[in-house]
Amino acid sequence: MLTDLTSVAARARAAGRGLGAFNVVHLEHAETFVAAAERVRQPVVLQVSQNAVRYHGPLAPIGAGVLEVAHAAQVPVVVHLDHAEDTDLVREAVALGFTSVMYDGARRAFADNVATTAEVVAHAHAHGVSVEAEIGEVGGKTGPHDPSARTDPDEAADFMALTGVDLLAVAVGSSHAMTHRGARLDTDLIRAIGRAVDVPLVLHGSSGVADDEMRRAIEAGMTKINVSTHLNRLFTTRAREALDADPDVVDTRRWFRPGNAAIGDEVARLLTLYAG
Numbered sequence: 001m002l003t004d005l006t007s008v009a010a011r012a013r014a015a016g017r018g019l020g021a022f023n024v025v026h027l028e029h030a031e032t033f034v035a036a037a038e039r040v041r042q043p044v045v046l047q048v049s050q051n052a053v054r055y056h057g058p059l060a061p062i063g064a065g066v067l068e069v070a071h072a073a074q075v076p077v078v079v080h081l082d083h084a085e086d087t088d089l090v091r092e093a094v095a096l097g098f099t100s101v102m103y104d105g106a107r108r109a110f111a112d113n114v115a116t117t118a119e120v121v122a123h124a125h126a127h128g129v130s131v132e133a134e135i136g137e138v139g140g141k142t143g144p145h146d147p148s149a150r151t152d153p154d155e156a157a158d159f160m161a162l163t164g165v166d167l168l169a170v171a172v173g174s175s176h177a178m179t180h181r182g183a184r185l186d187t188d189l190i191r192a193i194g195r196a197v198d199v200p201l202v203l204h205g206s207s208g209v210a211d212d213e214m215r216r217a218i219e220a221g222m223t224k225i226n227v228s229t230h231l232n233r234l235f236t237t238r239a240r241e242a243l244d245a246d247p248d249v250v251d252t253r254r255w256f257r258p259g260n261a262a263i264g265d266e267v268a269r270l271l272t273l274y275a276g
């Protein structure tokens with residue numbers, strides 16, 4: 001069933017569990033992630049990034065499809081707009097029925113980030129939609145990442161007081177689009193931010209985080225765990241193997257299916273790992 005993010009994340013945070021959030025580019029992702037979540041009986045966040053929307057063109061076709069998958073699910077499913085820098089797109093997602101949005105002003109100056117985030121919060125909350133925002137940029141999306149980028153707990157507390165966001169994405173050592181799982185996370189900093197703000201924390205760039213490191217981060221207080229690159233890499237590897245095994249294959253389902261199976265199994269495994 002379609003669910004809001006605030007209550008699902010609050011329950012996970014209170015229980016010390018991680019909540020898996022996986023990026024949807026194609027509708028098959030949504031179907032596969034929900035089937036995996038149903039298999040292990042865990043809630044899941046389906047997130048469509050602004051980049052993925054731009055790949056499709058308009059939001060509505062992919063967004064409406066993902067919402068339909070969520071409505072039909074046997075477990076709680078949040079439909080979330082990820083990394084939106086365009087506030088018109090945020091409004092569109094709210095109007096379409098997304099239950100959560102991320103406004104990403106991390107690359108802007110603190111005061112600008114605060115002002116725009118607060119506007120997004122006012123609009124989204126008026127429609128019952130949760131808002132995630134970011135403070136202290138997790139890089140690697142479009143260019144090189146500064147591995148020393150960190151969220152300051154005092155600045156995070158100020159940001160919360162000024163914006164009233166429901167979840168906070170923080171920089172604690174991860175980076176987007178890592179294809180090896182070698183990120184070291186600052187668990188002391190996770191604890192310090194967790195003491196400074198009273199909302200669930202979000203880890204971006206989780207593909208670069210190994211299982212044992214992730215468990216430590218969740219135990220330190222990390223709640224929403226965003227994963228994309230790791231699943232794309234798995235899908236493409238498995239699809240390439242299927243294509244190589246049958247050079248005459250024409251039907252796209254013949255190589256999509258093994259790719260989907262691989263990421264479905266991995267999402268089921270990750271959801272279980274995050275739940276502890």
Ligand code: G3H
Nearest residue numbers: 177204205207226228229
């Ligand atoms: O917002 C999406 C995530 O931060 C995904 O990052 O591709 O490095 O796993 P990733």
Ligand code: ZN
Nearest residue numbers: 176204205226
């Ligand atoms: Zn991210």
